[in-house]
Amino acid sequence: MTLEIKTQHQLKATNTNLPFYFFLSFSVPALALLILFMQQVTSGTEVFGDKAIENFVSGFTNSSTVFFFTFITNFVTTGSVITLLVISLVLIWWKSRDYAAMIVLAVGTYLSDEINQWLKITIGRERPSIDVSVFAEGHSFPSGHAMVGIMFYGFLTYFVFSMLKNSKHKLILVITMSVIIFLIGLSRIVLNVHYPSDVIAGFAAGFIGLVIMILLHKGGRTIFHQKLKKG
Template structure:
């Protein structure tokens, strides 16, 4: 278990370093090699059989869906867990992640490969808001739900389901060609940092309240 955590930590740090290199390249007006290699391929997916399913999946990370969904889940999770602070931490954490995403985009100032108002794809491109916010939102839901589970099988199913959902929402932005691959990887990495931070805050609050 300890060895697995060390490997995962190493991989995560490596992704962060690579993301930093990408940011430097993008800010200097260069296109990272991986984006040049993958951009031509994604253009061929527009009329393919997988385009429309991913066009639907991407909506699960859009503001129009997430705004009411987050409010409802904040209430559901706080009642399910019987912890009032979840109703504040859950939507508040997602809002902070959203603001952080906007802030980073305003610094990097990268144009999208294509614009689509219908797909909630306007404004700057790096990092992907869908990848970043989905990681925080659905990742936190999975973490909180697992807290109530005793069955290892159910825990694995829940974690696998939400991990797959997060991946599909993020990669959908590449498939429908409104983000580059580097935008999505960076969104996942930054979203994971935000998720880890929110889990840390949750556990700290839970620990303080349990002693009071």
């Protein structure tokens, strides 16, 4: 009987981790894509797909879409992220006392911006244009909105996903947040403050960072639980 219960528990744990293992498998292609784009940008080679995507996006760019994507791009301004971060930390503490998640979210969000700034300075790619009415400063590659956006909102999605029990709610959450993260990246192309390759590279770098954040959270939560049992 004990053996049967243990086996069922192991199967449940394995099924819970399957989405993450599937998610983790994409980190290697993401790293390869990031390295490829970095090599092309630093060598001065035109990145494959940039022109085609820019031409496609320009086809539906008008005053209405610019207004909409200006709103969307503000989801990853410094003020927005700090405000949402503080609210998220308070809610995580209140609902679950998951200190590992709080630490990983706070440190990960901070480092995502620092690493992005370091990459921008290192690569030194100039932006396609600078519009003072749009939040954009410094160099272009990779997109900070895409990188910080996928790490910050992606980790929140992962955390809430792990708390939910209803499969439909999980699906709605993943689809909704995936669309929001995608639109944040797209907004930088529509507003002409980033090349498409900047955004794709930002997503790739942010995805790798997100996987690391999730791994750290899983390890940190285990350590916290062990300390609580000993205490």
